[in-house]
Amino acid sequence: MNRQQRPNLNHEKKLWRQGYSFVVGLDEVGRGPLAGPVCAAAVCFVVTKQTAAAKLKVFDGLKDSKKLSVKQREQWYEILTTHPDIKWGVGLLSAKVIDRINILEATKLAMKKALENLNVATEYLLIDGNFLLEDLSISQKAVVRGDSKIVSCAAASIIAKVTRDRLMVRYHQQHPQYGFNAHKGYGTRRHIAAIKKHGACRLHRRTFAPFRK
Numbered sequence: 001m002n003r004q005q006r007p008n009l010n011h012e013k014k015l016w017r018q019g020y021s022f023v024v025g026l027d028e029v030g031r032g033p034l035a036g037p038v039c040a041a042a043v044c045f046v047v048t049k050q051t052a053a054a055k056l057k058v059f060d061g062l063k064d065s066k067k068l069s070v071k072q073r074e075q076w077y078e079i080l081t082t083h084p085d086i087k088w089g090v091g092l093l094s095a096k097v098i099d100r101i102n103i104l105e106a107t108k109l110a111m112k113k114a115l116e117n118l119n120v121a122t123e124y125l126l127i128d129g130n131f132l133l134e135d136l137s138i139s140q141k142a143v144v145r146g147d148s149k150i151v152s153c154a155a156a157s158i159i160a161k162v163t164r165d166r167l168m169v170r171y172h173q174q175h176p177q178y179g180f181n182a183h184k185g186y187g188t189r190r191h192i193a194a195i196k197k198h199g200a201c202r203l204h205r206r207t208f209a210p211f212r213k
Contacts, residue, residue: 006063007147007154011126012045020124020139022046025152026111027128029065029160031103033185034195034211035178035203036168037092038103040110041160042118043080043152044087058083064147064154065161077162080155088155089117090163095205102207108133114156128153175201 015023028040065073080086091113093106101109111133115122124139128146146153165184172181178194178201185191185203192210200211 005148007149007151009045009059009151011141011143011150012047012152015124016047022120022123023126023152024115024118024120024122024124025126025128025146025150025154025156026114027064027147027153027156027160028107028110029157030164030185031107032187034187034191034205034208035095035180035185035201036171037094037164038098038106038110039160039164039167040091040107040114041156041158041163042089042091042111042114042122043155043159044118044120044122045152046085046087046120059151059155062151062154062158065157066147068158070165073158073162073165076155076158080159086155087118087120088159089114089119090159091115091117092163092167095203098205099207103205104131112136126150126153128157171203175203 012023022044024042024044026040026042028038030036030038062076068076081088091110093110098106122138125133126146127133127140127142129142130144132140132142143150147157168180168184177198179190183191195210200206204211
């Protein structure tokens with residue numbers, strides 16, 4: 001893939017032409033951290049033939065969350081979550097649940113929760129990743145690096161990232177000794193040092209290294 005390529009609506013437009021009205025992009029953040037929840041987001045562009053072209057212009061410049069600054073993510077979050085023709089939902093799974101069912105299954109469950117909170121009669125799913133969601137009678141397609149290719153997945157990645165980051169900042173107020181506001185639960189040297197000094201808290205994933213050691 002061209003490194004300069006940005007997410008586009010080609011996948012969605014193809015499905016709209018095939019007669020699917022409610023195409024939903026899914027993405028998640030927080031699979032790798034040592035602490036905090038995994039967060040998934042579902043995004044549906046509710047479009048007609050008259051509005052599709054306009055949306056391409058409105059969302060020109062949208063990228064997956066990893067390629068945006070904090071300020072840019074916050075700006076896009078406000079646009080996406082207030083746009084009249086966008087439906088969205090999020091799903092969160094705690095560290096406790098992640099430890100119980102493993103991170104992959106927790107990710108899938110978070111995505112299903114996001115779909116429930118989306119409150120749309122979903123007809124087709126575009127999932128960022130290499131897996132599908134079992135036990136759903138919905139047509140779906142997994143796209144590796146979908147958040148770099150598909151606008152609805154990129155939008156979902158932004159909403160999930162901002163939602164989770166804001167939550168980790170709030171958790172920092174409860175557990176300031178770990179610095180969650182800075183690293184958001186990822187395994188930085190500062191975080192590892194804090195764990196060694198203070199031990200684990202309720203937000204830590206006990207099945208992840210370094211806790212297994």
